[in-house]
Amino acid sequence: MIGGIIAGLIAFFLVGAVTGELVLHQPKTGVTEGLIAAVWAAWPFIHTGEVNRYNFLHPVPRRYSSSLKQAYAKIRQIIDDKTYxxxxKWHISTSDTIAQRMTATLRFTEEESRGFDGTNIGNIQHRTQRVQRLLELDVQFKEEPNDNTVVQFDFRPKVEGMNFSACDSIIRELVNDVEVALGPGSNAGNPADTTLPAPPWWLIGLGALGVLALFADVMKAVFGS
Structure with missing residues (x-):
């Protein structure tokens, strides 16, 4: 996401400057072209970031050399013992060994920075606010032959404030603890593909709009208003 913002800013200033100074020879023009170029430059990074985020919140199912009963009990114990x-603590709302599914929620509050107050160096105060965090967890199990079990985690974080990754460390720690408790596992699927697809229609349309805007600006610069 940050890479997309940086790429977008670079494209905006570069294309805007080239269009205004070298093509139209009119300073402070080329804003529309710069904005459209920024969207095109940022889109690949934003798409890749969204896919990586999806893969983080919905990890690839893992296959462990453990019976369903053992895997279920160990994961239940890990979730029960966690304190933040x-x-x-986690609140387990569903624990169904027949349906081979477990759901839980974690609610907590944190202090988040809101910047600084003060009119001079000696009077600067750091402002904070308490914000709510909610993390929903869905664990699904699949029993396989030879005492193997496939475990699938799905996380759904909901956070107040600007720290959108506030629950990431909790997710990472829980997944790692399960891996340690059940032993090294193997992937039982594939992550979502980060390969860039064809540009969406709205992006193609935006590019066409940019070409038309550039053509209109050139005509205006050549023939006048």
Whole structure:
């Protein structure tokens, strides 16, 4: 995501400057062309970031050399034993060994920075606010022959404030703890592909709009308004 923002800013200033100074020979023009170029430059990074985020929240199912009963009990114990911040714990809302599924939620609050207040160096105060975090977990199990079990995690974080990755460390720690408890596993599927697809129609249309805008600006610069 950050890479997309940086690429977009570079494209905006570069294309805007080239269009305004070298093509139209009119300073402070080329804004429309720069904005459209910024969207085109940022789109690949944004798409890749969204896919990587999906793969993080919905990890590839893992196959473990453990019976369903053992895997279920160990994961249940890990979730029960976890404690965060000021004693916040997971609340297991569904634990169904027949359906081979477990769901849980974690609610907690954190302090998040809101910047600084003050009129001079000696009067600067750091402002914070308490924000809510909610992390929903869905674990599905699949029993396979030879005492193998496939485990699928799905996480759904909901956070207040600007720290959108506030729950990432909790997710990473929980997945790692399960891997340690059940032993090295192997992938039982493939992650979502990060290969760039064909540009969406809205992006193609935006590019066409940019070409038309550039043509109109050139005509205006050549023939006048």
């Amino acid at each position: 911040n000021f004693g916040d």
